Amino acid sequence: MKLLWRLGKEAIKYKTLYLIAIISTFVLTLINLAAPKILSSMTAIVEKGASKEASKQIFLLTVILIALYLLRILFRYLSNYLAHKAAWNLVEDLRVRVYEHIQEFSMNFFHDKQTGDLMSRVINDTATFELLYAHIIPEMVTNVVTVIGVMIILLTINVELALLTCIPIPLILFSGWVFATKIRPNFKVSQKALAELNAKLQDNFSGIHEIQAFGQEEYEQFQITEHAGHFTKAMLHALNLSAVFHPGVEFLSSAGTVIVVGIGGVLAFQGGLSVADIVAFLLYLSLFYTPISGLARLLEEVQQAYAGAERVMVILDTPTEIKNEKNAEELKDVKGSITFDSVDFSYEDNVSVLKDINFHCKPGQMIALVGPTGVGKTTLTQLISRFYDPANGRILIDGKDIKKVTLESLRSNIAPVLQDTFLFNGTIADNIGYANPTAGMDEIIAAAKAARIHDNIMDMPNQYETKVGERGMRLSGGQKQRIAIARAILRKAPIIILDEATASVDVETEREIQRAINDLAGTRTIVAIAHRLSTIQNADMILVLEEGKIVQCGTHNELINQDGLYRRLNLAQNKAAS
Template sequence: MKMARRFLIMAKKHWGELALAIFGLLGATLMNLVTPEIVRRVTAYLSLPDTPQMRVILTYAAILAASYLLRAVFRFISMYVSHVAAWSFVGELTLRIYDKLQQLSLRYYQDKQTGQLMSRMINDSRQLEVLIAHALPDLISNLLVIFGVAVMIFLIDPLLALLTLIPVPFVLFSSVIFSKKVAPLFRINQEVLGDLNGAVQDNLSGMKEIQAFGKEENELHKMRRACRHYSYVNIHANFANAIFHPTVEFITSMGTVIVVAVGGWLAMQGRMSTADIIGFFMYLSLFYQPLAALARLVEDVQTAFAGGRRVFEVLDADIEIQDEPGAAPLGRVSGALEFRHVKFSYLPEEPVLEDVSFSVKAGEMIAIVGPTGVGKSTVVALTERFYDPQEGQILMDGRDIKNASVASVRGNISMVLQDIFLFNGTIAENIAYGVENASMDDIVRAAQAAFADEFIRQMPEGYETVVGERGVRLSGGQKQRISIARAILRDTPILILDEATSAVDTETEAQIQQAIDALAGTRTVIVIAHRLSTVMKADKILVLENGRIVEQGSHRELAAQNGLYAKLCRVQWGQSTGTPV
């Protein structure tokens, strides 16, 4: 019930709609009680010794027809309004989950599959519609029916009414047992569905690799196992339902048996009229129907709660990177950057950076090089404040970025990564992604500066060409140049290039290098590269090894030291001695 209460609090703005839906339920319940009473009264009237009058019969028929019409109106109000409230809430909840996902740091995503998170945001939140629009209204409706019918049958015959209540404790007991047994099963269902979504998303994203390596049969076999497991857990959960539903129906049927036996005996003793017996039977069908429906309600509630738990796991996740109390915006910085004794690790037992210190003046170009896995990209991630260091400080224009608003820190930085992400929109939309209300002239100038204008104009729709999901219609070099154009258009004081030329050919690399050289001096540029030809013109080169800066200086200075940088140059250019200068 704590979870239901929490969801109801979250849906507070829809309480008015829910109240109207409950009003509809109350009206429909009252109208349901009219039919048995009318039939009872008509039966009693026809049993009188006097000749029945058609006018009386027609009056009862008119009342019955009016009750059916009103019941339809009340049911429409209840069903429509409850669905309006439910789907509005689901849409708001989905947006709330998405907003929370945007606030979580990259550390949260390290062990999460995209498909899993999509399942929580879409599938699990959708289960709340069942809770709000179906389970809770049905529960309220059924309780009202049970209460109303109980009042009517006690008015007809208290003794027989008490006897009809005998099955109720058994139904409630079996429902509690069923709920405890089935809740873990539905939770497993949602988890397995999330796993299946994750597997499908991975395979669709990696379809090129699957086909290139001829692994279609292998992946089909894995997907077949996943689908069978998903089918199995659903069948296992519904096996419990298959036992519970007939059990409840059998128990409630015993109430009818009691009425037939005891009611018949009372009628033979002259203590009940035929009209009362008929009315009692009709009320009884209304009384036991909600009890029998309890099985379905328990199933719906458990399914919704299973999804709700997974939703709250996201909503309750700690936001690691957020504004500190009193954090102020940085404003536009000059581009000066400093690391002071920074220490960082993704896992406690695996340090990535150890006592890293360096400074960059505004407008300088620095390069960070070193073997794979020494923490080069981690420096970038810390600068963007995707993570916070465990020790030390990172300063922009002399201000600790941890004491500045996250948005203002990131608003001063543009990034060009090795793995470029382009949205499924036009080239112009992707270039202008980081700038509000960019003009077409601005977009074209940025593309020209990135040496992208020529190939863009050669495309069928030019700047209005749709690039496809993740830019699938473009080559690696084209995506890189569009990414550089995006960074140029944003015009931030700090530009980070993380392996921006690692996956392109020599000609494209030369064009990208021209674009980078043109930016030198206009903003602070941080270059991370394995191709050392792209860092030779840097004002300062930092050499990382085992998470520490072991060398720093210009290309010429480091080449003369004959240390790690010189070794990397010799390995890359195939020289036994010396390095290009």
């Protein structure tokens, strides 16, 4: 009930459409209740014998019946279409809302989540709200009104026979309760299995190059078969319960008809019931038992909708860890100074990643982070953009604690170039312009020239309109990284973060990227992570990290003359290069 109440609040936006649909449903139900009464009246007229007056009455009733059936078309259309319109609009709203909420989560949330599972929640699970609002609720309303209306009419015809027809109802309701307790867990399992199948498919399509390169097609096909089989098994188990239940409900429903025919026939012979009344009873019984026998299908749909709605609500109820604090200020006129004040950070409890990080970077300076893999260099840069919050300490930009400023204004002043460059499946111009949607083509070209990628782009068949493919797979690693640098330049942010900007590129491409970085030096504050120490020799300050701590700090010349980790790393790289 709590979930239904919450869902009701979500749907209140479309109350007008629902109201018209509900009124149409009530009118439709009244028409359905009136039709058998008219047919039984016609039967009674015929039973009395032919006459001129009887012919007029039958003609009038026929016209009324035709009018009711025409009205039934109109109100069925209004009931069905408006309910579906409201429901699908609600699904659209929820899909956007769930996506928006997921988009606000910190990076911690995504560490143990599969993309396919999240996609399933946004697309498949939200679709069950349409099932609830366009099918289940309207049918339940119709069924309740129909059962009550038919019961009242049957009682007015013959109380004894009407009560006898109710004998199967407790048995039907009890079997429905038993069925509901067994079907709900199975639908939840099938929903989860479908999400896992989607997640596995998404992973495989993203990693198709690796699958083929390592010859793992047969293994991955086996994995997909396993996931698909798990979903099929869960769904078939639920359907098996349905297959057992439906015939039982139909038998119990048929028992009511047998009672009417048998006992009604006896009453007719005794003169206690007319043929017209028996006809009316039989016509109304189809209306009476249809919603009750349809209870099983409705219960299936309710459980399916509940399972999907529950998975959606889990996402919406998950709190956003990184969010604007109350009374957060806009970060304006940023010069670019960065200060870490006794910062500690860990992804998991009791597993420190960064310990007591302290440094100050002046506006326009280039600060470099070096050290072995896994010492927290990338984590440190992500703390600047508040993708995570430190466990202890403060991070300040221009002397302002970044927790006290809005996320939007903070991130608008930072332009990242990540090691794993991500390009969207669009044109080169689209990808460069992504950082600044209002930028014109001249600005995009200027940014590309500054990133030393313009000449490469002009050599391509469609130049700036060249499609890059999914994740930029049509471009080389060096081209992708320089496009990412151009995107960062176009952002015109006072702070640029370079996470391994020259990783996995050839020497010539490295020189081009390095020239682009040198052109930015002095005009922006640059925080650069580099394994190749040759790329950060001109940095104003180099921080050497080991086991999550800053163990050395200084310029290249200062550190190379110290007996420490930086000197050892430099000697090792020189030896490897020779």
